[in-house]
Amino acid sequence: MKILTCPMNGPRNINEFxxxxxxxxxxxPATTSDADWARHLFRVDNSRGVITEWWRHVPSNYFFLAERNATTNEVIRTFTPQDAEARP
Known part of the structure; x- marks a missing residue:
C-alpha cells in the first residue's frame, strides 16, 4: 500500500487522493492568443525530474501541493500553498 502524507490529515492511503x-x-490573458491558451490548458509537458503538483484529499476536500519525482514516482514532500508562497 502506498502512503501519501497530507499536510492537514497526516499519512493516508494513496487511494484517498x-x-x-x-x-x-x-x-x-491580454497578450495570449486562443491557440496559446488551448496549448497551456490541454498540453502536458511530460517532463522528467522533480515536479510540483496539485493534490486533493478527497474525503476532506483539502487541496495541497506535492513535490514528486516523475521518473521514480517518489513523493519528496507535501506542503500547503501558503508554504509555497513563503519560499524565496
Missing part, C-alpha cells in the same frame, strides 16, 4: 496535475504559471 486525487492528482490535479502540475502547477503552471498562467500566461497574460
Amino acid at each position: 486525487q492528482c490535479f496535475g502540475p502547477v503552471k504559471n498562467d500566461p497574460d
Whole structure:
C-alpha cells in the first residue's frame, strides 16, 4: 500500500487522493492568443525530474501541493500553498 502524507490529515492511503496535475504559471490573458491558451490548458509537458503538483484529499476536500519525482514516482514532500508562497 502506498502512503501519501497530507499536510492537514497526516499519512493516508494513496487511494484517498486525487492528482490535479502540475502547477503552471498562467500566461497574460491580454497578450495570449486562443491557440496559446488551448496549448497551456490541454498540453502536458511530460517532463522528467522533480515536479510540483496539485493534490486533493478527497474525503476532506483539502487541496495541497506535492513535490514528486516523475521518473521514480517518489513523493519528496507535501506542503500547503501558503508554504509555497513563503519560499524565496
